Amino acid sequence: MTALSPQALDGPVLVVGCGLIGTSVGLALRQHDVDVVLHDSLPGHAEVAASMGAGRLLTDDVLPLLVVVAVPPSASASVVAESLLRWPDALVTDVTSVKSAIQSSVDDGPGADRFAGGHPMAGSERSGPMAASAQLFEGRPWVVTPGATTRPAALDAVVDLALHVGGVPIVMDPAAHDRAVALVSHVPQVMSTLTAARLNDAEGNDLALSGPGLRDTTRIAGSDGAMWLDILGTNARDVRAVLELVRDDLDRVIDALGEDEATLARVLESGRHGTTLIPGKHGSSAARFDLVHVQVADRPGELSRLMTDTGESGVNIEDLRLDHDLGRPVGLAEIAVALGVGPSLVQALTDRGWTAYL
Incomplete structure (x- = not known):
């Protein structure tokens, strides 16, 4: 459970629900050559996800070893229960953002020991398979919420799933998660x-x-x-x-x-x-960074030039944000760097012709 890198994740891994999260899981797993199988109640979604390289479509002969339920919250409990019944040898997880209700539902039915809940703390205001990305979960917490009877193999499988897609697994009680x-x-x-x-x-x-x-x-x-x-x-x-x-x-x-x-x-x-108190990169809070503001002209190549000049100054970028305001001919880049490094970056960028300030 405390592994920092993924172990071998045997397939097939069945992803049920090919929206933003499900398709992103498939895309990320395929980068590790995991055999991913896709299914959605809307066949068009699964077909789009498959065309993007997120996996192959479900057929009757598939016997998944892990089922990832990525359907809307109101349908998750029933789909998890159906998956536990249909594939009695498979381990099952979900990505629902509320865990206590689904865990209670699973506890009342068969196969509870093969279920370990999950919740990736990642997403977008956009939805659907076309919004998916293999990088969606990178560096993001992936909460794993085992039940009282969850077998160790199920817990380990979900932790390893999180590691494969680039997430940071955190094991919590379902109620504490909620x-x-x-x-x-x-x-x-x-x-x-x-x-x-x-x-x-x-x-x-x-x-x-x-x-x-x-x-x-x-x-x-x-x-x-x-x-x-x-x-x-x-x-x-x-x-x-x-x-x-x-x-x-x-x-x-x-x-x-x-x-x-x-x-x-x-x-x-x-x-x-x-x-x-909000964690940032490597768990550090935003207060542990200097924020350097740089005016960026709204024309091709300028942001790339800024990144190059910053890199050549020997400063590592911890985070980056770019804002554009109505009627403003330039954007404003906010570069987070290690505490105390900001003044030297401002000087380096100023020497290269940028308008930069803390």
Whole structure:
């Protein structure tokens, strides 16, 4: 379970559900020459995934050793149960973002010892097989949630699956997982959606004033609404608990506006500190990096030239973000580098003709 590199993953691995996640699993496994078989209730999805190189289509003679269920949350429990019955020698996992409900369902049926839940903490606001990528899971947590009766072989298979696709396996109890994702994923989705929904009431040229902060805050609001209805309904208890705490915070802010600067200062400082706790590259928080900002002309080859000049300066890029604003002839690249290295990179880029600053 603690291996840092994948062991041999025997196939066939059957991926049931060829949307963004399922097709990405297939593409990533095929890079390791794993035999991947594809199935979807919409045959067209499986055919598209197969045409992209994610695997071959399921036929009646296939006897999978591992089944990866990558269907919408509302269908996951039934498809897992069907898979455990149809392939009695196969180990089964899923990629559902809420684990307690599906684990309870599996515990009530046969084959529970062959099931180990999983949840890759990766995705996109886009959906469908055409949005898939073999690199989707690289460096991302892949939570593995064994049940009380899960056999070691099932747990090891899911851990190895995560390693094969480039993920970082983390073993958690299903209930602990659901509490965690309510905090770090589900409530942020709700907050992003609520913020974006207020834009429907914008007047005149209000939205012309928007910038990267608004885009960052509302990006995930564009995600598939049907999928999120499933997720929020399945994890309602844990999401409600966090939202009630957020409601209390909002009430404090509303009451303090224009009246209690000290309370507002504490709220702002608490939020600032919270951002420093979010893990970044190698588990480091964003506060452990210098952020160098560079103006990049909106013409072909400029971003490539910036990467080359940064590399030639001897500085390793820890992270990169590029923003474009309405009516602005340049983009703004934000380069994260090791703490203390920022000033030297600013000087090196300035010497090469860039407009750069911390």
